Amino acid sequence: MHGPPASPSYPPSYPPAYAAPGPIATPTDISLPLRSSALIGALAGLIGLGSAAALGAPDLTAGLRLIPSVLLVELGSLALTTPALLALHQFFGLDASVEDLASALARALVRGGQVAAGLILVVVGFALTTDLAIPALLAALLAVGVFTSVVGCVELAAVERRAKSAARAHELDDARFTLLLIGWSILSWAIALRIGLHVARWVIGS
Amino acid sequence: MNSHANSTSPASVSSTSLLALTGLLLRSPERLVDDHEVDLQARLIELAPKLLALTLIGGAAFGVVVGSYRGSIQYLYAGLKAPLLLLLPMLVGLPALRAFLAACELRLSWTRLALASLLAVARTAVLAAATSPVLWLYLSVHPDYHRAVLAMAGTLIVVGVPGLWTLTASLPAGGRNRPLAHAAALAVFGVLLAQTGWLLRPFVVRPRAEIALFRPIEANVFSSLRATQQAASGRYGWEARGAGLLGRDVAEPAELPFEAVDPQVELEPQQQEQGVF
Numbered sequence: 001m002h003g004p005p006a007s008p009s010y011p012p013s014y015p016p017a018y019a020a021p022g023p024i025a026t027p028t029d030i031s032l033p034l035r036s037s038a039l040i041g042a043l044a045g046l047i048g049l050g051s052a053a054a055l056g057a058p059d060l061t062a063g064l065r066l067i068p069s070v071l072l073v074e075l076g077s078l079a080l081t082t083p084a085l086l087a088l089h090q091f092f093g094l095d096a097s098v099e100d101l102a103s104a105l106a107r108a109l110v111r112g113g114q115v116a117a118g119l120i121l122v123v124v125g126f127a128l129t130t131d132l133a134i135p136a137l138l139a140a141l142l143a144v145g146v147f148t149s150v151v152g153c154v155e156l157a158a159v160e161r162r163a164k165s166a167a168r169a170h171e172l173d174d175a176r177f178t179l180l181l182i183g184w185s186i187l188s189w190a191i192a193l194r195i196g197l198h199v200a201r202w203v204i205g206s
Numbered sequence: 207m208n209s210h211a212n213s214t215s216p217a218s219v220s221s222t223s224l225l226a227l228t229g230l231l232l233r234s235p236e237r238l239v240d241d242h243e244v245d246l247q248a249r250l251i252e253l254a255p256k257l258l259a260l261t262l263i264g265g266a267a268f269g270v271v272v273g274s275y276r277g278s279i280q281y282l283y284a285g286l287k288a289p290l291l292l293l294l295p296m297l298v299g300l301p302a303l304r305a306f307l308a309a310c311e312l313r314l315s316w317t318r319l320a321l322a323s324l325l326a327v328a329r330t331a332v333l334a335a336a337t338s339p340v341l342w343l344y345l346s347v348h349p350d351y352h353r354a355v356l357a358m359a360g361t362l363i364v365v366g367v368p369g370l371w372t373l374t375a376s377l378p379a380g381g382r383n384r385p386l387a388h389a390a391a392l393a394v395f396g397v398l399l400a401q402t403g404w405l406l407r408p409f410v411v412r413p414r415a416e417i418a419l420f421r422p423i424e425a426n427v428f429s430s431l432r433a434t435q436q437a438a439s440g441r442y443g444w445e446a447r448g449a450g451l452l453g454r455d456v457a458e459p460a461e462l463p464f465e466a467v468d469p470q471v472e473l474e475p476q477q478q479e480q481g482v483f
Contacts, residue, residue, distance in 0.1 A: 120301070125298050129401070143306075154382055
């Protein structure tokens with residue numbers, strides 16, 4: 001014996017089950033401008049992740065220095081590799097505009113910040129109950145880096161594909177663009193590691 | 207599909223008994239989310255108490271069985287803590303899961319994510335309860351402490367995989383690079399489950415050990431596993447110190463003479479308190 005097909009107490013003003021956010025996810029519309037609130041939220045997520053790890057820091061100085069650590073690594077890596085990417089992209093004569101490429105990288109930063117924000121609670125949990133705050137921070141930083149890289153590559157490929165379809169299609173350009181993406185990814189990780197080492201030394205005070 | 211399956215349609219869950227909901231949960235839980243005719247928020251409101259009840263009942267049944275290794279008040283303690291073992295990792299890991307999916311272009315409402323998570327946890331709890339008799343049978347022959355812990359962990363893994371699959375299947379299609387999000391979520395939930403188990407320990411208590419609801423906050427699950435591994439290879443001794451912001455006031459480190467975990471030698475109660483779970 002069953003009741004009516006749907007609960008009669010549902011307020012009629014509720015949106016349907018598959019109103020936004022919808023069941024079928026759609027890729028970000030790259031033609032839409034990035035909202036500044038999204039960027040601020042991402043930066044807050046990066047700061048928040050460092051702050052979460054600071055809860056488990058051995059002393060106050062290290063804790064205070066841990067707060068901007070994730071932001072420094074993520075922003076430093078992007079800031080130091082973006083000019084090279086943009087310059088080489090134009091030098092190779094590829095199709096996407098500089099503005100679109102910068103926007104794609106900003107989206108990657110936003111996604112990385114969202115991942116950082118999502119991991120705050122996990123790092124807080126480890127900082128409160130174990131001495132693994134720093135390893136947890138490093139693992140979270142790794143996740144942020146992986147997602148930033150992957151999203152960055154996907155977004156860059158999307159803007160390039162869109163620009164190419166609006167202009168022309170050369171097989172050679174694909175190889176150059178792929179090479180550019182691989183080079184940018186490797187450079188980003190190498191620079192992130194270097195900055196990470198510097199930040200680590202600064203945090204521990206040596 | 208038989209008549210029973212048809213009789214419990216997702217649209218009629220508001221008037222469904224717990225038992226019928228359990229059947230639906232085990233048979234096709236994703237249908238409770240993928241019903242286009244029903245508002246998800248209303249569905250969450252009507253299902254959340256029932257799913258939590260199933261989690262509490264199933265988890266408690268599993269916990270009671272685990273507590274049977276020691277008996278006494280541990281029946282109650284383990285029965286109370288086992289549902290938390292299932293719920294806490296999900297609660298802490300949910301923002302991370304949402305962020306991973308968002309990074310893969312899969313935007314989800316908290317409502318949908320909460321419903322999918324509750325379904326996953328409730329299904330895991332029901333499956334844990336269903337496998338409890340097998341675990342009880344094994345524990346009833348009084349296996350070695352470490353084997354008992356392994357049996358508990360193995361059971362949780364066996365029932366946790368369908369639970370995670372439920373979570374995945376309850377999420378909408380689409381997105382890009384979803385395997386990346388799923389792999390990251392699996393890693394986060396795995397680590398959280400292990401650490402939660404460590405924080406809520408003891409579940410399996412040695413037969414002559416002192417029973418406590420919770421142990422002090424000290425060390426972590428990874429160091430305890432390393433110590434167990436070292437003990438297995440003949441290297442004994444482990445200092446469990448207070449750890450983390452909440453555990454730093456636990457002053458005295460406890461020396462753990464793993465050499466005393468010889469089947470021929472009984473530990474003093476205070477030495478027996480430590481262990482993996």
